[in-house]
Amino acid sequence: MVKWNKKQRVAVSGVLILLSLILKYTHVPLVVTNLVMLSTAVVAGTPILINAFRSLRFKIVGIDALVTLAVLGAIFIGEYWEAAAVTFLFMLGDYLEFKTLEKTRSSIRALLDLAPDRAIIIRDGVELEISSDEVKKDDIVVVKPGEKISVDGMVIEGNAYVNQAAITGESIPVNKKQEDSVFSGTVIESGYLKIKAERVGEDTTFARILEMVEEAQDKKAKTQSFLEQFSRYYTPGIIVFALFLYLITRDLVLSLTLLVIACPGALVISTPVSIVAGIGNGAKHGVLIKGGEIIEKLGTTKVIAFDKTGTLTEGKPSVTKVKSFVDQWTEDEILKLVTVGEMYSEHPLGKAIIAEGEKRFGSFQQEPEASQLIVGKGVIVEIQGKTYAIGSRALLFEYGISIPKEEETYIQKEEEKGQTVVLISTLEEILGAISIADIIREDAKKLIQEVRDQGIKRIVMLTGDNQRAAASITEELGIDNYYAELLPEDKVRILKQLQQEVGSIAMVGDGVNDAPALASADIGIAMGGTGTDVAMETADVVLMSGNLNKISYAIGLSRATVRNMKQNIYFAIGVAAFLLFGVVWKVVFLSIGMLVHEVSVLLVILNAIRLLSYGEK
Amino acid sequence: MTNVTFLLETLTCPSCMAKIEGALRRTKGVERAEVLFNASKAKITFEESIVQSEDLKKIIEALGFTVLGEKQKRQKGCF
Structure with a gap:
């Protein structure tokens, strides 16, 4: 026999089935019509028959065997059109499923192609x-x-x-x-x-990303395991039912039809296609989701805990405000003076000031003539023959420099906002103040809003930082509540408490010092995971870039995937129920049933393909 | 115990998965067999004194699936 590939076989049997259809409604001798129909069944059915025997050799009764049985039954009772239509549809369905499934896996495949050779x-x-x-x-x-x-x-x-x-x-x-x-x-x-x-x-x-994505796409979602469990009982159940039906009705064709049509193809494929499309989409956008179960959890979670430092904030102190208390000094002059004064500083606050000074005015050549460090309080410097004190309140107090009431109010207000204030003064009067804080990342506020819009009911912040700083950020970002001054093990304890209170929790952290917390949360989301092994191993979701909008992307994608999965499941169950009743009530016949069945499988795959374009406007 | 991973042609029907898994699990010497539908891979753990990976490959091919590649890893002791 000629060896055809799948595509050629589909084409040949396609032509034959069309011919059969035309002949069916024209007046040609019945023998001719039947012969064309029969050859369609042979062309399209041979691979099915071969597959059926291959499986039978290993004592497995697969769908191929059922279809073969049904087709042989149809030929036996002279229903040639049924035999032709069923084999053709089964084959076409298989071919189209192959083509469309390739598409759902395309993003992951594309990723594999990026591997350097x-x-x-x-x-x-x-x-x-x-x-x-x-x-x-x-x-x-x-x-x-x-x-x-x-x-x-x-x-x-x-x-x-x-x-x-x-x-x-x-x-x-x-x-x-x-x-x-x-x-x-x-x-x-x-x-x-x-x-x-x-x-x-x-x-x-x-x-390692490739390996993880490859493994992730086959880590089953809970729904998927449930459906597999279900089909384990469903298929034998249908066989028993078909036997039972045959015993009462003595209608072989009806029983065979039931066997073929009731195969839960769309149902079994409904979840894995959505999951693979979801994970593929994420991988393409730098969001690594480790498996179906994680997508499901993230898609339904209502509570998120954020780490503060390095996640919602930049993670290093920066100058947020410069203030002059006297008329003869402008703010720029204050900053310049303090920058020169702090030139030799190794202190994080001093470095923040130098960074800001150089950002605004370029690199500094000037140096203080003398500089004396007062540990824990600040410095006393001499610049152009004048002595200045730069540092905390305590430093000024030590040198007997008083802070007037108005200036004191300003400083207190800044401190309430979570700022650390560095003061500058001459030996007689206070000149100005520089506020420094770990600044909130630019898109943090937008993120919190987006996450809320996505249906997250409660957002909390966990931080090792002090209460004041935590409170001010919580208020500014619109976070529900915070837990401050925590050690890594405290974070784990708080997460456990919250889990008991509200159920499933997602935790977002930078993945290095938050590893224990990420591991103990239901969903650990590590940010900027590039290159950090701990984060990639312990987290359930790894965001490859440090970009905050990837968090809402991951949540949105998971929700879309869960939605897609549900649509597929409901649709597949509906179709299966419709077909089952249709067959038993004798309104659905083999070929129509096969058509509906194959179309439903295709629709489920096509629905999943929609997920690939999530996030692309 | 030895682990082998076969890369298969793209799998299209979940029932193929059950078919391959079933046939492999019934083979003597096979400890565990798992077919990854989306990755189109078969992961098998087997006792090499009873069965060879070549035999396993033949079983998959006899079922009508093309094996595109193979990766073998011998386990150090038991886990």
Whole structure:
């Protein structure tokens, strides 16, 4: 027999079935019509028959065996049209399912295609092109424009713009220069780099992401396990039912129809297709969700706990305000003076001031003529022959400099807002104040709002920081409540308490010092997980970039996936029930039933494909 | 105990999954068999003194599925 591939077989049997349909309604000898129909059944049915026998050899009665049985039954009683239609539809359905399923998996496949395969390295002063698997640690890798970086490592030479979309999901190129870290799978858009390999092959961040995504797509959702459990009883149940039906009605065709039609194809596939599309979409956007169960949990959670430092805030102190108390000094002059005064400071507050000064005025050449550190309080400096005190209230108190009432009120107000205030004064009078705080990240407020709109009922903040700072951020962002001055183990304790109170909780942290909390939450979400092993291992959701909007993206995507899954399940159950009753009441026949069944499976897959475009406007 | 992962052609029907898993689990020497539907992979744990990965590959192929690749890992002791 000629060997056809799937596509050709579908085409040939398609032509034949059309011909059968035309002949059915024209007056040609019945023999001709029947012969065409029969050949359709043979062309389309042969692979089904072969598969049926293959399974039977291993004592497995699959859907192929049932269809074969039903078709043979139909031919036996002279229903050639039924036989032709059923085999054709079954085959077409299988083919279309194959094509559409490929689509649901396309995002993950696309990710796999990003894996680097070649690398140019320098060994003994010579450039060699080798397979990226052969690169060893400490090799020097050269990457040119348009090429993929094949290792995780550190730049030792060159300057380039690198597209890190494969890792972070952000496609805006990032500048990389000496001593910057680069990742395998990212692409140089312009410039060139020499990189010292730190992690190669399967140890690279990219390889580990791939492995995780691959595993995640088959980690079953609870609903999925339930459905599988259900079909384990459902299928034998249907067989018993069909036997029973045959015993009372003695109608072989009816019983066979029931067996074929009642196969819960759409139901079984309903959840895995949604999950794979959801996880694929996330992976493409730098959101790694580790499995169906996590999507389900995240899609239904009502409570989120945020870590403060590094998550909602920048994680390092910055100058938020400069204030002058006297007319002869402008705010810029105050800042300039303090910057010069703090020039030698190693203190985080001093560094924050220097950073702000240099940001506003460029780099400073000027130095104080003398500088004396008063530990824990500040510095006494001499600039252009004048002595200034820069530091806390305690410093000014020590030097007997009084703070007038109006200025005192200002300082207290700033402190209530969670600011740390650095004062500057001459030996006679106070000149100004600089407020410093760990500033809230730009999009934090928007995030909280978005998360609320997504149906999160309660948002709490956990922090090791002091009460005052926590309270002010809580108020500014509109968070429900906070728990401050916590040690890592306290965070775990509070999460446990909350879990008892409200049920499932998602915890967002930076993944390094929050690892215990992330592990004990129902859903641990690690931010900016790139390159940090602990975060990638312990968290359930890893956001590859530090971008806050990925949090609401992950929640939104999970909710959309859960919704999609539910639509699929309800639809599949509806169709199965309709077919079951239809068959028993003899309004649905084999070919129509097969058509409805195959169409329902396709619709379920197509519905899941919609998820792939989530987040793209 | 040895683990082997077979990369299969794209699986299209969940029932193929049950078919392959069923056939493998009934094979003597196979400890665990799991077919990953979305990844189109079969992960099998087996006792190499009773059955070889080549035999397992043949079973999958006899069911009508193409095996595209193979990755073997020997387990150190038991876990």
